[in-house]
Amino acid sequence: MAPHPPTPESTDSSQSDQDLLHDLRNGRVDALGKLYDRYSKLVYGLAFRVLGNSEEAEDITQEVFLALWRRDGYDPKRGSLNNFLMTMTRSRSIDKLRSRGAGLRALQRIQGTVRSEWTAPPLEQVSIQERSQRVREALAQLSDNERQVLEIAYYEGLSQSEIAKRLDTPLGTVKTRSRQALLKLRQTLQDYI
Amino acid sequence: MTHASLPDHWQELIAGYALGDLSPDEAEEVRRLLEANPALHQEVTQLQETLALLPYDLADREPPLALRSNILTAAQTETSTIPAQTPQRTTHGIHPRWWSVGGAIAAVLIGALAIDNYQLRRQVTESEEIVALLQQPSTQLYTLQGTGAAIEASGSLVVNSDHDQVVILVKNLPELPQSQAYRLWAMPQEGATPVYCGQFNTTAEATTTTTWTPPEEECTAIAHQVLLTAESASDPPIPAGELVMQGVL
Known part of the structure; x- marks a missing residue:
């Protein structure tokens, strides 16, 4: 097994996840921006799929990227950054889903009608x-x-x-x-x- | 890797471990397996990596345009140790072509949104999302007008077939009790059966800006007319309540 899977690189493909994490740990906000560009659709898309509404998905996305910024727990030895981000996004989203009151379930049903929601991805x-x-x-x-x-x-x-x-x-x-x-x-x- | 000493169903057990669905007995069996065969940890990691690829199936939902700058600003402000700053990148354009396409419509909509200062940040984000939606070629804008008891109500409905989204903006439409909801219907042709497109309620200030993915494709296609009724929130999706607003392209 390769130590790290290939990253879903965008046009900014010159820097690996590990390079960007290194910059991130030196307080470089631009590195966070690049990681956001690379992973935000996946994080947001997963949160939206679980929660069924954009407002909560937005909150989860913000929490996840700020947690990464605060160096919460990512250890490259334990897996890829993708795995770390998806696991955190999924668990926080499911926690939020479970914490909802019964009164919100009707709303979720309406907003959560997530069918074929994919559109063509941007070329970059x-x-x-x-x-x-x-x-x-x-x-x-x-x-x-x-x-x-x-x-x-x-x-x-x-x-x-x-x-x-x-x-x-x-x-x-x-x-x-x-x-x-x-x-x-x-x-x-x-x-x- | 050879696993001569492993039980026949070791792969299933490890998969169950990655999925988190082991029974107590199985969990004990896996604990012993991992202890005796540390190389199996790599198998677990691979299965976890596999699960983490599932969201690629959903990869094309765009986060709101303003979220990036919100996160970077929050990151910047919460850290006092950041060296004198690298400027924030805006390459993916937080405000790329606001006024080039649909600018006039956007200006009207933003005016309509500036109803009060409550949750200003949320409204700015919503405005930017709507503006972004308006720039898309497959967007339709309906003007909504109140009828009957809701004659004072006004608003707009934005639908986008590519992004499978509808955005409704209304004002002067009274908030309904919790058991009721405003339901949106699309009439594909004149005299056709209305297609249910989702429901919402307004705030105590009699306004709302709500975005959602509608249940039917007809909801984002070009409709002859769109209707808004007040219904019981738990009724089946058949129009039975009072008509409160209607709109045309």
Whole structure:
């Protein structure tokens, strides 16, 4: 395994994530700007997918990048910056989702109708586009059932038994599907991890 | 890597660990496996990296344009140890072409937004998002006018089919009780069945600026007419309440 996966570089591709993190740790706000340009759509997109509204997704995005600025916990030995940012974004978003009162759920249902929400990515982000394409192709190789359980688990943070209940499917089947789905994805995307 | 000493289902167990779905027994089994085979930590990392690629499936949702400068400003102000500053970059254009396209419409909308000073920052952000939306070629602007009891209400509806977004701006439309909501409907052609496009409420100040992704494609296509009704918030999406506003292109 390569020590770090390739980064989703934009036009500012001359600097690796590690170079930018080095500058960031020397108090360089411009490095934060470059990392924002590289990862903000992913962070914001994930928060929006979980929470279903732009206002909360905006708050999470701000929290995540400011946490990075404050050097909260990223250790390059433990994985890529992408992994760190997505994990933090996902867990904070799911926490926020769970903290909502019942009264807000109706609003979330309306605002959370996130269907086919992708539009063409800007040309300057070619390698993000390529990675997105690869991930979509890899997901397309999963069965509908496998993809469904994996996405519910990832984006909604439901436990396997909650998923089993929602889909009216035996718990063992749900577990097998989600694990097989992840293993297949890893196999397909091995060049990227 | 060879794993001669590992149980047959070790990959599934590690996947379950990465997914966080292990039973207590399985968790104990994985703990022992990882202890005996430290190389398996790399497998766990790879699976976690794989999960972290899932959001690439969603990669094309643009954050609001003003968010970048908000974050950089916050970073700058909260750190007193930053050396005399590198200027903030604005290469992705926080205010790139504001007034070149749709400027006149934008000016009207920003005027409409300046209803009060409450949450000024949020409004500025919203204004910038709307301006950005107005610059898109696939944007339609409807003028909304109150009817009946809501005759004083006025506003605009901006829809964008590329970004699959609608933005509604209204004023002088009274706030509804919590059990009710204003619902937006699109009528693709004259006499067609209204298509449900989402619901919202106004504030105590009788205004709102709300952005959302509508449930149906017809909502961002060119409509013959758009309608706003006051409905029970939990009713099925069939228009039954009083018509409060209507709009045309």
